[in-house]
Amino acid sequence: MSEAANRLKKQLHYEKTFDCVQCGYCLPACPTYETMGKETHSPRGRINLVKMVAEGKSSVENMREPIEKCLGCRACQTVCPTNVQYGEILEGAKSVLEDHEKKTKKQQVTEDFIFNGLFPSRKWMNAIGNATWFYQKTGLQAIARKSGMTAMAPLHLDKFEAVLPKVASPFERRNSPRLVKAKRNPKMRVGFVSGCVMDSMFHQTNKNTIELLSRAGAEVVIPKAQTCCGALHAHTGKLEEARQLAKQNIEVFEKENVNYIVNNAGGCGAMLFEYDHLLKDEPDWNRRAEQFSKKSRDVTVVLTELDGLEFRHSMNERVTYQSSCHMTHVQKVTSEPLALLEGIPGITYREMAGYDRCCGSAGIYNIVNYEDSMEILDVKMEKTRRTKADTIVTTNPGCLLQMKLGIQRAGLEKEVRAVHLVDFLMEADPQPKEPRK
Amino acid sequence: MKVMTSAHEQELQAIFGENRVLLEESDRLSYSFDASFGTYMPDAVVQPRSTEEVAKVMKLANREGIPVYPRGQSTSLSGGPLPVNGGIVLDCSQWNDKLEIRPEDMIAVVSPGILTARIDEEAEKWGLMYPPDPSSSHVSTIGGNLAENSGGPRGLKYGVTKDYCIGLEIVTPEGHVMRTGGRTIKNVTGYDLTKLIIGSEGTLCVITEATLKLVPRPKAYRTAMIIFDDLVTSGQAITKVLTSGILPSKLELMDQACILAVEEYKPLGLPVTAEAIVLIELDGHPKAIEEEIEKVAFICREAGAHSVNVAGSSEEAAKLWQARKLVSPAIVRKKPTKVSEDATVPRSKIPEMFQRLKEIRDRFHVDLVVFGHAGDGNLHPNIICDKRDLEEMDRVEQAVEEIFKAAIELGGTLSGEHGIGTMKAPFMEMEVGPIGIDMMKRMKNAWDPNQIMNPGKIFPEPGKKLVLRDE
Known part of the structure; x- marks a missing residue:
């Protein structure tokens, strides 16, 4: 066999495709199989295509559409009876596609902008944050909306633009503290991963996260030199870039001597949780990456462990929960967010059918594959509507924006809101719990 | 080897519209396999949503001699839906618009693409049950179950798919629509074609609708796990339980190799020295099964069981069943x-x-x-x-x-519930004999004179052996 064929097999994780016994148990769990109705867009179908490509029975281009239309939600891994590592197979396939580049101009420009400009650079994200802030404050937004100007923006950005949260002023964000002491007897010291999207567009949620942790009894450090987690890069096959970002974060947090490395975005959390896997072939880094991943925690897990809050304000709302796929299927965090929610006085919890299924946000999937994403979202909104909830709680910025978009599409702006769990907890006036005597 | 021309493709598009005729290589590859062995490329995949569409495609196929392979979700373990000679895959998994429960007649009327487990879920709303429970029932379609006559753990007490189907709507290989059976439990009018078609593995016709019998749903369940030091004792105990006037809804066994595999995979504290673990579930009236589960425990102890564990709650029962559920993932490690x-x-x-x-x-x-x-x-x-x-x-x-x-x-059969398909076809004669094969073939020829319905299945082909390797 030629060396190139062998290299392709390795890059596609060919050996791992044999773990799939093609039983089909993943089909009902797959949101794209549900909406697109073709085996080609199911986990079993995609794994088979990867195998066919690896064996030289089909061409790389033949798997492009099925692989690019995968949400990467990893719900299939949770239901798989033979423990197929779909995430690895998917990332391998994406990196092969990336090398085999033949992208359309529009996509190339967008991806270049997103990956090489937007996400890795805090400066860029700040600029975006500033521009967004300026845009909202000056009233330009209102004019643009009225005149339909934003509808002409490429990639349906107008749709997302309309649901962006109020952005904090650049002054406020630049002056964020780097260390926040515990508001009661400190039980632990944690590092906080501020994230790129979270820090610019959801700055208030980050502030609330830090506040909750400190009230619950954690000292929080927010290292300035940290960077993007690399999730969006890894999920589009840009593995080398993702590794560089991972290394930078590992170095930064190693210096801080913390018990946990805390994040509040399910998608980022999953990436941090898998740094060990990302760097497993790099002898200088794999142990360090393992240490990092072991310490990585979602904020809900740390708050549950601290058990240091009591809520003073009764919320009197009907609440439903849309889980983050990467929190559920990769980090396997499922009970903590629900337990926190149910600890809030006054709420009525209404479980949504399939709340653990993807909402179609999936990183930048909803920007790159807008129509497919909206079909998945519409299915989700129908299920949301049946809960009659007035508040949808999520734990990831992508899901939050998508749910806001869903509310708008369903014309429910007046009755329903979407909110990050952390912000919802803050609304219930959490105070440090007095230790039991 | 393509058996279709572009004119055929256009004709299919005229029937189904462009979206439901899949011709791309990536799509055709995705319908080239099932959960058994081998991949076979179809020329086209179509996704019917009505009986009329099926009739049209069968007329086309019959006229042109193009093979047609009905398919559900392709969970088959015997090769049933594999398009072994090329041609058209009829993907019925997306045809799932009808699931009607008629509680007064205790029946369900369903489209072929309805997932099997959904029928039971709907029936439950009326205090009824659809008993057949293949372990893939949350994935598999009723159409596939009917074609293969699938069974599951509850088969012991309740029987298999054929015991619950009382009527069918089908399309013949020549493209005619017809009904068999009806909506009544009793029906002796003519040959029982319903039972002939169920389990015929898509070799006689395409099933487009089914009428299914439902039964009252049991009010309660009890589970016991019985551990045996040796396998022979477990066999004796099982016989004693089944001849004691008690009919369990499930009676599952796992051998020592399974126990070891599960313990290595996820330690549940199962005794690795035991040769067999038997799980028994009873269903029925709570008072009746309360008494019966005690009797089961007594019989097993008397027969020499190492230990008997009767679950006190449904949570405990779920824990006991966990051992059995983990077998599949454990053994492939x-x-x-x-x-x-x-x-x-x-x-x-x-x-x-x-x-x-x-x-x-x-x-x-x-x-x-x-x-x-x-x-x-x-x-x-x-x-x-x-x-x-x-x-x-x-x-x-x-x-x-x-x-x-x-x-x-030992007086048994090649297949209890998976079907013959391609996998077991070479062994058919061993069980049914040459006359048996001949009579079945005559039936096949009468139904499908042009041999277009799911060719290559059930019947042995000269020189064909069992092959579990990819060529």
């Missing part, structure tokens, strides 16, 4: 390929079958584990192997052949 057989023997021959399986394991040095529905003699000998290892697969093929021989010699 060593090697990825699972050859799953379903040779079935009369209940009384179970201990003997276990002995024969042990001999086969030793003789061919294969990694053979046994679990399954011991109550109805439907064992699942699974051989864990690696299909990339050709030498090993050669031994596996021989071992499988020996398993079939053993089952038939």
